Structures are given as structure tokens and as C-alpha cells.
Amino acid sequence: MARETEFLALDDAALRAILGPNSRHVALIEDAFKVLIEAPGGGVTINGSPKDRAQAKRVVQVLADRADTGAEITEADVRTALGAAVSAPRPGQGRTVPDAVALPVGRRGAIAPKTAAQARYLEMLSRCELSFGVGPAGTGKTFLAAAYGASLLRRGQVDRLVITRPAVEAGEKLGFLPGDLNEKVDPYLAPIWEALNDILGPDDVRRRRDKGEIEAAPIAFMRGRTLAHAFIIVDEAQNTSRLQMKMVLTRLGEGARMVVTGDPSQVDLLNPRDSGLGHALRILDGVEGVGMLKFEASDVVRHAMVERIVRAYDADATNQRPRADLEDPDR
Numbered sequence: 001m002a003r004e005t006e007f008l009a010l011d012d013a014a015l016r017a018i019l020g021p022n023s024r025h026v027a028l029i030e031d032a033f034k035v036l037i038e039a040p041g042g043g044v045t046i047n048g049s050p051k052d053r054a055q056a057k058r059v060v061q062v063l064a065d066r067a068d069t070g071a072e073i074t075e076a077d078v079r080t081a082l083g084a085a086v087s088a089p090r091p092g093q094g095r096t097v098p099d100a101v102a103l104p105v106g107r108r109g110a111i112a113p114k115t116a117a118q119a120r121y122l123e124m125l126s127r128c129e130l131s132f133g134v135g136p137a138g139t140g141k142t143f144l145a146a147a148y149g150a151s152l153l154r155r156g157q158v159d160r161l162v163i164t165r166p167a168v169e170a171g172e173k174l175g176f177l178p179g180d181l182n183e184k185v186d187p188y189l190a191p192i193w194e195a196l197n198d199i200l201g202p203d204d205v206r207r208r209r210d211k212g213e214i215e216a217a218p219i220a221f222m223r224g225r226t227l228a229h230a231f232i233i234v235d236e237a238q239n240t241s242r243l244q245m246k247m248v249l250t251r252l253g254e255g256a257r258m259v260v261t262g263d264p265s266q267v268d269l270l271n272p273r274d275s276g277l278g279h280a281l282r283i284l285d286g287v288e289g290v291g292m293l294k295f296e297a298s299d300v301v302r303h304a305m306v307e308r309i310v311r312a313y314d315a316d317a318t319n320q321r322p323r324a325d326l327e328d329p330d331r
Helices: 012-019 021-033 050-068 075-086 116-127 141-154 181-200 202-210 242-249 276-284 304-320 323-327
Strands: 004-009 036-038 043-048 130-134 160-165 214-218 230-234 257-262 290-294
Touching: 004 050, 012 021, 012 043, 012 050, 021 036, 021 050, 021 075, 043 050, 050 075, 116 130, 116 141, 116 290, 130 141, 130 276, 141 160, 141 181, 141 230, 141 257, 160 181, 181 202, 181 214, 202 214, 242 276, 257 276, 276 290
Parallel strands: 130 257, 130 290, 160 214, 160 230, 230 257
Antiparallel strands: 004 043, 036 043
16 A cells, blocks of 8 residues: 655644654654654654554644643553544544543643543533542543642632542541541542642642632541532542442532542442442432443553553453342442
């Protein structure tokens, strides 16, 4: 098949993003589609067969679009774009990753969805009063929830960002840990703080915590409260009991929204069947104002190895699942 060359004009920022550190990004594209990509100035040339060239062009355009929003382009972004390009529709049949909420926060530029599932997730957060984002690690479900909540807080659309998570390892009894409540809880909320520090910056996070605009507490401390005009993140929800899940879901007050995140395959409870996440997903499906989105292994954006690990564990779970689990009506 004949090999031809196509030129794509790019600005300097997009060109640097597509080349990547030490031309690592462009090397991934070349290896994936057996093309040769060069940067003669003002853009890139793609040399290869028509099919390979078209797929490589789609990847370059997706990355260029992201760079234009000010978002940082990482190797994970490139691998995600490569996977999307393989199954992308032909020109004129629409985009693989639909337009969605681009969050105007982040120290490294605008935060935007990297996959179609992430785009649907952000759209759901903007539309639903109660959202569930479930799936394997590395899909961005917690990071995007924190980003969306931080965006609402910055724009004054909510008064508080409330983060809660079950402290399963300490049995919800944190008294033996040193320090005040924040110091006791922080180790269990490290992923949330890392996300918020990356989005808002450590100084802004510290200032908002001191003012009470960002609050963190274990599930046990939610009982009896009404959370109004707040965005609430319930993280690692697979480790809540059914009673805890009902309790925290009913904390919603006027002007409040909640997102519940978790991975049903990583329950740490002594009796996994007591997990409140799977139960809530079953009984709340179809309830007005409730949205649900399930991420798959193909949505992992953390590292290519993470996706392979998730797929291996999923395959093993399918092969080893006891017959009783298959017949359990709550599963």
C-alpha cells in the first residue's frame, strides 16, 4: 500500500505537547501506527499508509485540542488517545470523546475529560443531585469529583466542600491516633488532599480548610447533620455498610449535591456482602435525580500497567467467583 505524507499545522504549545519530553509522545504514536512523524516547523508531517496516517492524525488532533485548553499533556493522555483512535468513527461521524464540562481550575492548566466515560461523568455531576461513579482505580472518578467540587466552590455555587470516607482500618474509632480530628482523619483522605492540592494549590486548600470551606470527616461523624449548600464527596464508598450508606445519603440538605465514588471489587469489610455501595446502586437505579456511571478497565488513565493489572484481576474474579455469589440477588 502506498505511503503518503500529510502536514498538520500546529502552534508552538501544541507542537511541544505532541512531541513530549525527549520526543517520547511522538514515539508512542509512531510505534502504535507504524508511521513516521517529523516536525519541520509550524506543525508536523505524518508519513504512512492512509489508514495508519488517519489514526495517527486523530491522536495528534485530540492532543492538540487538549493543549489548546491549557491542559498539561502526559503520557497517560497519549495512551488514552491512542486507544480512542483505534475505535474512533470515520471523519464526519462524530468525535470519540464528546465535549463536556472543562473545569477552569488546576495549577497545571484547565482540567478536561480524557475519555468518553470521563466526559459523561462530568456531565452527570453537573446534572444530577446525587451521582455514583464506580469502577477500578486510575479512572479519575475521585480526582474529577474533587475538581468539580473545587470549581463549584471557587465560583461561589456552594458554600462548602465536604469530604467523607469510611476509616475501615481503624474501625471508625480513631481515638488511638495522635492529634485533633483533622490529624486523625487526614491519613485516610490522602488521595483527596493530593487531588485538591494539585487543583487548588496547598496554600489555597489550607486557607479554605481554616475558614471551614473545605471540611473532612469520617462517615461516623456525619450522623445527625444536614449538609446544605455543599458539595459532598463520599469516597471509597464500597467500605460503607448499608446502614452507613443510608445515613450519609440522607444528609443532603437544601442546595446540596453529592457524589459517591468507589470500587465494588475492592471491599475491605469483614463481610463484603454488607457493602452499602452495591446495595445503593441496585435500589436507587432509576430514582429521579440520581445518576450512575460505571468505569471500565479501558477507562484507566493512570498508567498503562494499571489497566493491565485491573484486567487480570477482573479475569481471575470471573473465573474464581463462587456459585453462591452468582446467585446472590444483591450482587
